[in-house]
Amino acid sequence: MKERLLQLEKAALSEISSLKNKEAVLEFKNKYLGRKGELAALTKEFGKLPPEERPIVGEFINSIRGRIEERINNLLTAFAQSEREQRLKGEKIDATLPGRYLALGKRHPITQVMDEVVKIFSGMGFAVAEGPEIETDYYNFEALNIPKDHPARDMQDTFYIGEDVLLRTHTSPVQIRVMQNKKPPLRVIAPGKVYRRDSDVTHTPMFHQVEGFMVDETITFGDLKGVLTAFLHSLFREDTAIRFRPSFFPFTEPSAEVDIQCVICNGKGCRVCKGSGWLEVLGAGMIHPMVFKAVGYDSERFSGFAFGLGIERIAMLKFGIDDIRLFFENDVRFLRQF
């Protein structure tokens, strides 16, 4: 019996090494270990054995079954593994193809720069105020110390809608509107669209401005320099050189134009800065006593500074855009870039 069992095991183990696939293994398993298999057939003769041999032979049968089963299982695992590998290989994709996505939209570059400017001033405690784009001559000019027949009106060519109704040429009227309604201390910025009758590579008839002002009892020209320097260092680089030079605006005195070191050539002189190494980015000054008079503030008690900057110009410098008209053509190939 033991002999035959050993023979069986030997035959089985030699057969198993020639099995090529899962089906063959299952067939083999059935042949030897199945209910009607060869091992089962031998086991039927178990009853003929003397009782004292039964446990020994039984254990022997089980150990043979165990060894064969282990080989079968190993083989099945190996076949399964290679089969999976085969399948995975077949499912290969070209992973270098671009991914799928829902295109995100973009804020207009002007909005982005405007938001950045507003954020910097908000951080310094400036509140946002707004005013109408259609203004009266009074708010746009008279109250800002630009009387009728004054040559300073040539500085801003105006679109008119009626005799005294116009498209605001700057956001400075908001300064007047706020001061008429509130008492100092004031820290306000006024972003918005403005209009001037001008059109070329650096001018469009509509553009965006941020006007800002601060009024209190002790505001000085030094404060103006401090706040605008902090602003420009935040908007551009921390180490950007800045200079203040005298200029003229009817609604501020002393007035200043503020230049930053050219961001294109780092002050060496290039086409953008016309070789000067400097770029004009802001107009500013101490609020003129005549403006305070127009809103009923006592200019002996209160002082303040005001400033204005063109957003398009800043955006052009930041993004390296050389034609201002691109902002309003709304070519999606342009808008997508920001």
Next chain:
Amino acid sequence: MKISYNWLKQYIKALPPPAKLAEKLTMAGLEVEGIEALDKGIKGVVVAQILSVEKHPNADRLLFCKVKTDKGIHSIVCGARNMKAGDKVALALPGAMLPKGIKIEKTKIRGVESEGMMCSESELGLPPLQGGGGIMILSQDLPIGKDFTETMGLNDYILNINVTPNRPDCLSILGIAREISAITKKMLKAQKTLGKAIEKGKDIKKLVSISIDEPSLCRRYTARVVENIKVGPSPEWLKQRVESHGFRSINNVVDVTNYVMLEYGHPLHAFDCNLVSEKQVIVRRAHEGEKIQTLDGIARVLTNDMLVISDAEKPIALAGIMGGKESEITERTKNILLESAYFDPSCIRRTSKALGIVTESSYRFERGADIEGVTRALDKAAQMIVELSGGDMARGMIDKYPRPYRPAAIRVRLSRINKILSTTINRKEIEDCLERLGINFKQVKAQKREDAVWGATPPSIRVDLVKEIDIIEDIARLYGYGKIPTALPLARLSAVKKSGVDLIREKTRDILTNNGFLEAINYSFVSPKLFKITAPDIDSGLKLINPLTEEQSIMRHSLVSGLLETLRYNLNHNNNNIKVFEIGGIFATRGKETEEREMIGGLISGLRHGEAWNVSRDVVDFYDMKGAVEQVLAGLGIVAYTFIAKSDIPFLYPGKAGIFETNGKPMGIAGEIHPDTLQSLDIKQPAYIFELDLHVMMTAMNSQKKYNPIPRYPMIVRDAAMIVNREIQFQELYEVIKGVGSKLLEKVDIFDVYYGEHIPEDKLSIALRFLYRSPERTLTDDEVNNAHSAILENLKNRFGIEIRGEEA
């Protein structure tokens, strides 16, 4: 303002080099926008004389010349034929530089050596002579060997200075020199004054009479007469001077008036004295409708608020703006009347604006001339005219000056200066500044002992110095803005809160950009054609009185017009898949009132997901657009609104459009653009738009977010497909479903809408999914069945709906 560097040198000793000077002026408020080297880079070109002109031995079209300079005799091959032996020419010797970086070398031309080049005007960067061609022939009196740029006055720089409107005193050489003197503390060189000896003619009072009818508009009028002059071309140096400052050279009289205006800043005018009727000059208002032909040849019709210079019969000049053609200086002129006057700035400006004439003269008068400088300019011009064109200057001048200039002293406080500027400038420094500015000052009593107060009287030329703050600005300018300490202000803290409008803009931008929309910004003005698309009544539009172009002549009435323009622009550039939005103002008139509203608009057209290898190529439809709007509204917490289908919005597709309403107020529109509208704009693909009123949205907004508990009990789903009359809108079904008021119904979803085959033509199939749930317990089938059949019963009764399938 163009300013010659060499001319300035006549006023200031040891003038800094041009670039340095430009920086100093810029930092003192006179921004130098450019420096032009008049020689345009010319070097090594000298005056030479042609000794002989012969034919080139090897070329018919070339000539061979011997040319003499101080260095010897040079052989030159030349292609021009306009010269002869004896002519003086500009010779570029080997190594010389011409404009645009051209370098001249010794060359062989057709086998003959040429030691340089004789230059034409254009090769020297000069305007070519009329009918020119050929080389430039120089005046015989130029010395041989002398540097060409020097003899022509081209060894000069022109500073282009941006003079701000408050500084008319700087519109001249003298004015800029005065400024340089103040900035650099260098003294002005003294200038010669008119010697009496030159007045050799008759007594001027016997020659002309002058009266001012409008002393408020003409506060001073002075005149001189020069007789027996010879009008002719100006000498080279004068021509060159006026031309390099942007004037056309006319003759030796007109050029002098311009020269003196450039030098002193005061405009002058010369009349042909013989053409002044009855030798009478009257400064008066024009009669209404009176006519004058001005020097530019244009006949002008005048009004009563304009000032003219008139003779006994008619106007002979538009005061301070332009002379009359009739009394113009010509070659026949023998006697001249020279005018130097002071005119009211506002009057000059109004007239100049009304007639559309801006001249160098009006530009200066409207900014403010120096009333005290009137006679200095007159004297200088008269003297130069006598020197350049002969003639006898009449004895004396006429000076009508009814109310002479009386300067008022301005109170200037040391404490105020330092308070505004946050400086610690001391008395001596202030007085030094005032002195440099030519301001007379006297210390007066101060209210506080530690303060100092001056009575300061600016020179008459400084028309901008009227108030204390004006003086403070000038002190700051001279002191240097750079030296003023930079500090951050101390201020009370304050909370900065975003306004509701700002919140809406921000959220909308977030939502729409997340949804793939690009933000556009269009001009606020549109063409009448675009305007009419959204507002058939053109009279409701705000029209610009002075538009730049017809295309930008009327304020937009809707964002849709601009968005359509954006679409058209992009389609023309082959960008066919468009998703854009804009936030901005729209405008209208209501009688005399103007109205401004802020809107949010959007437009989609083309492929839903754009061009890519791995996305569906579906085209957007109405529901893409409507979904975007619904997302915006949901994001803003606007829930109380309805969408009402409308077929009467003129520019929208009748069956594919409608309005959003909240609390009975229209909040916006949405729909497909009408095919006729698309056709009129030559747009060849469907487009869908929406436009929402930001202020109405604000009334319905609820930005307060509130937590809803996550349901703890399971939901039970019932689907129902029903055949519905196509006229019935989903909104109506929905109202009925809601109307049943089952508390168990949590939500209704639509999972299919179908019409076509197997469904009668006037019907459609709509499949709804009803979700039932209780927040307190698990529902039983019976409860749900009851609620569900109640809803279906209502739908059947109300619309005669056929339920096709009911499944659990």
